[in-house]
Amino acid sequence: MSADTEANAVPARPPEGLVMGKEGMAALVDVLVRRGFTVIGPTARDGAIVLAELRSADELPYGWGVELEAGRYRLRQRADGAAFANAAGPQSWKSFLHPARTREWSSDRVDGELVFTADEAAPPRYAFLGVRPCDLRAIAVQDRVLTGGTYRDACYEGRRSAALLIVVECTEPGATCFCVSMGTGPAAGPRHDLVMTEVAEKDAHRFWVRSGSEEGADILAELPARPADAETRGKARADVTAAADRMGRTMPEADLRELMAGTLDAPRWDDVAGRCLTCGNCTMVCPTCFCTTTEDVTDLTGDHAERWRLWDSCFDLDFSQLHGGPVRASARSRYRQWMTHKLGTWYDQFGSSGCVGCGRCIVWCPVGIDITEEAAALHDWTRAGATAAEPDGG
Numbered sequence: 001m002s003a004d005t006e007a008n009a010v011p012a013r014p015p016e017g018l019v020m021g022k023e024g025m026a027a028l029v030d031v032l033v034r035r036g037f038t039v040i041g042p043t044a045r046d047g048a049i050v051l052a053e054l055r056s057a058d059e060l061p062y063g064w065g066v067e068l069e070a071g072r073y074r075l076r077q078r079a080d081g082a083a084f085a086n087a088a089g090p091q092s093w094k095s096f097l098h099p100a101r102t103r104e105w106s107s108d109r110v111d112g113e114l115v116f117t118a119d120e121a122a123p124p125r126y127a128f129l130g131v132r133p134c135d136l137r138a139i140a141v142q143d144r145v146l147t148g149g150t151y152r153d154a155c156y157e158g159r160r161s162a163a164l165l166i167v168v169e170c171t172e173p174g175a176t177c178f179c180v181s182m183g184t185g186p187a188a189g190p191r192h193d194l195v196m197t198e199v200a201e202k203d204a205h206r207f208w209v210r211s212g213s214e215e216g217a218d219i220l221a222e223l224p225a226r227p228a229d230a231e232t233r234g235k236a237r238a239d240v241t242a243a244a245d246r247m248g249r250t251m252p253e254a255d256l257r258e259l260m261a262g263t264l265d266a267p268r269w270d271d272v273a274g275r276c277l278t279c280g281n282c283t284m285v286c287p288t289c290f291c292t293t294t295e296d297v298t299d300l301t302g303d304h305a306e307r308w309r310l311w312d313s314c315f316d317l318d319f320s321q322l323h324g325g326p327v328r329a330s331a332r333s334r335y336r337q338w339m340t341h342k343l344g345t346w347y348d349q350f351g352s353s354g355c356v357g358c359g360r361c362i363v364w365c366p367v368g369i370d371i372t373e374e375a376a377a378l379h380d381w382t383r384a385g386a387t388a389a390e391p392d393g394g
Ligand code: SF4
Pocket: 282, 285, 286, 287, 288, 342, 354, 355, 356, 357, 358, 359, 360, 361, 362, 371
């Protein structure tokens, strides 16, 4: 489909949306760049689908899918040429909204006096292309955590308030996905600017696009697109419904908050502690984990110092260090803290689950620990009569 004026004259927000081809996707990236956005989207690089700055839609991973399993991630080629038929990769959008390293201030000795300088560089104006429904929910979770309380994170808020979110619904779940269990996908929820569903048919590769905000509608009006036909809408909906039926994992059908609260002394925690390396990979890849620490550094002269904020992990011994030692010294207590927070006490703090079912922690755990398998084991234990191990206090 060409970018002719007739296509551009289509009303921007018909309720049934618009359909565009691959040239429409190319135009979308061009329009976003022209509007001053830093466009971040998926691209195939270094043996993975990574999120990186896109200068053109040619950099999208057309024809690349993924094979996911516990502790395993592989790219594989796809015959249909789809760009978005690949489940969550190693990064999430928190890498851009809540960066792993941020300099908070620096100080210099000038004429014997210390002069402090806050890092106040204007945040980039991001357009996120290809946000998965589970990751859209994860952004909403981080919104509540980092900006929903008394203390608002200025770094996150500045980046988040300017960000444009373009969601792509899931039609190809991974073997480690369980968004259906968590109610976060594979169809898109609210609070996006544009949402699209990819239909990668031979000779008819197209995207069904709907706007979710005035800015999204404005951008959509600039694209070469036509009113969505019933066949495309039906095929897109059927593909998303089929994806829901092909989830690789599922959480046990239980009140997870109650399950976590009622199994604190289950012997299963010793079992998982025997496998967990406490490496913290699961917290680094999780799109909702938000903990940070601070680090002060100086140069060799001692005249220049900087304070950095870095991602931290509840699997680090230092994380719970109080005077005298760490509160959670054992692997058992650290894994239990992470999982019971994600699935249980997160509700008490933030009013929702801390897990959106993306499956990243399963894929990127070097020993393949699977949060759904651990939850199922705890559930089985409670149903079998729950004979607690001796509490170890850890
Ligand atoms: S706990 Fe695991 S599955 Fe849940 S959101 Fe975090 S990384 Fe994804």
